Amino acid sequence: MSGSANQNIPKKSSYDVVIIGGAMLGSSVAWFLSSNKDFNGSILVVEKDPTYEFASTSHTNSCMRQQFSAEINVRISQFAADFVKNFRDYMGGDDRVPDVPLHSYGYMYLADTNSFADVLRDNQKLQAACGAGTKIMSPEEIKRDYPFYNLDDIIAGSINLVDEGYFDGNTLFDWWKRSARENGVDYIANEVVAMTRSDSGRKVDSITLKSGEIVSCGTIVNASGPRAVLTSRMAGIEIPVEPRKRYTFIFDAEIPVDGDLPLTIDPSGVHMRSDGAYYLAGCPPDEDPAVDYEDFTQDHSIWETKAWPAIAARIPQFEAIKLVNSWAGHYAFNPFDQNAIIGPHTEVENFLFVNGFSGHGFQQSPAVGRGISELIAYGEYRSLDLTAFSFTRIEQNRPFVEKAVI
Template sequence: MTPTRTSYDVVIVGGAMIGSSVAWFLTDNPDFDGSVLVVEKDPTYEFTSTSHTNSCMRQQFSTAINVRVSQFAADFVKNFREYMGGDARVPQPLLQNYGYMYLADNEDFAATLRESQKIQAACGAGTKHMTRDEIARDYPFYNLDDIIAANHNLVDEGYFDGNTLFDWWKRSARERGVEYVTNEVVAMTCNQGGTRVESVTLKSGEVIHCGTVVNASGPRAVLTSRMAGIDIPVEPRKRYTFIFEAEKPLDRDLPLTIDPSGVHMRTDGTFYLAGCPPDDDPAVDYDDFVADHSLWEDKVWPVLATRIPQFEAIKLRNSWVGHYAYNTLDQNAILGPHTVVENFIFVNGFSGHGFQQSPAMGRGAAEMITYGAYRTLDLSPFGYDRIERGEKFVEKAVI
């Protein structure tokens, strides 16, 4: 598919959740009146992180800015139709508030949870620090022999229907004039000083001139950035999801429980969902979605049955492999312009947080493109300059 024009004010490379968020927020900004082209290689989105997400949302971070980012996401979901201009066609997405349950099996991690709870409370989040007795009172199905404390929050935290956001961002952006093409950016041409990308070349051969380039390429982000002579520490890492049925279902919702083993589990409708990284967690090929079937039998199921004895009798119903766009420096997003190539905008490296961070990050990227600065949340801690310095943005609550 070829674009209708030879020049656009903004070219977005990648049209899944993040790229469509940037596109929509640009159209929603009354001070932006430019043209936007979104280039997406696979219109089915079959192998994107968007299609493999567990669509979770949490306020439980150890840095205030990450809490604020998720708070905006929760508000956006709860008031989605209003944010979408009051369009009567827009449905109300589900936000299921069963919360996250971070279990601590040692005093150091319990202390980290206490510190994080104070930060979250200062931001207005409803996180509570719980003793083992309090956990047992509210959720008696856990085996807590090795657990000393936990953090839990039942306000704006759990599961949300992120695909509704994605579908309507894309639909609305198109209706407002954003052009989506099924194609692939294969090269970029910079000016003589290397300070601006002047054009992108598509796989179909067209050369498209651009005012701004947005890298929204998910796990392939470094392939896009290298076209502009830029390296970023983002690579694809496999993450596994398992859907299972319990012979004896729990009598209440299972919070998204982060076990000390690294396995997490939660209610998923009438079933349950579990997931984890592999023990050996290297970068993988961009097209490698081959499952390690031993992971369920050797790691996940034993942890489930130990933590929740009622899960000794369960049946695996479905499973899949997705890719994190994994930021190897600090597992946090890279957002905003490059320090030299000034019109190259990053929206990359979300490391599993992309769905819940997409409203704030899309809005922030749109503000940076329109004004050259952030106007709502100050998202500068996610800037590329820290990558250049090798300075980590430390977030202790990474799953």
């Protein structure tokens, strides 16, 4: 294995590609690019915290769904499902690579208004046209298949039990890092503190590291998660990405439900699902401002006043539950339209974005890593066209809105 996980000084003074951020998305780009037979350049990944303690990657709930309102988001998740189910094959048939199960217990969207029920119906038509297994259920049909729900206020539900549920994303992440290093990618524990643009301003010529080294670069990939704008500002670029706090709760139920609990999106904004022997729930705070990059403090009243009441109201047998664990993590949230920003800047041509996934980063990382690797190797997308996520829409104030955001 080439490169040490704890190395903090780059081996070279110049790299063809510098990836800023080595978590799930940065490592996806590093692996796909270093595995591309048509790319033989050098790659440096700069990660400020190689423990990833506070990275969004470490706080993920590792879920996957095809229930989106935009076709490209459905296609991205379909590739992710195929990638997970055939992980060893995608990793070159390496016998060391484990199988990664995809637990397809589905997402259950519950609508308590006619307007949201209409959105679910419209989304289902789009998803079905893409080959997804989404179906709309009446309250009677939901009660028949999932008798534990209280459906007094529910008009309709939407569920897909095919390639939708939970997977162990951290296994993908670990193997992408490991295999990227074996492919010759240099990972360093360091921080980019400055960038130098060319005289024309059309390129970033070099980065400066916190340890003082200056590294020349051919292409910059911003994979900095919630800190994306701090990275882009070094190149004089502003992007709408900010850290938003999201809460996760693990709880035990005195009376478990019979069978798996689909990832249920309650109209209250609380979601819950099976999580092995326990259950997992999550929600945003009612007041949802951008927070400090270092703020992972939990507001414990959210469990008592928001999450638990919503859980017990929707599944009455969950009135008797015990909180086992909880944490607060950060979404790399794009308040402009809740969709990712992917691809090159319009003026600084060698500056590529992999930012603002607003909670979808894990499930979108396989397709995005592949897409960015194509963009660098060939100058174009060759599998899925990710142009809809380009920075151009930000510049032109033309939101590409994803309605199905959790």
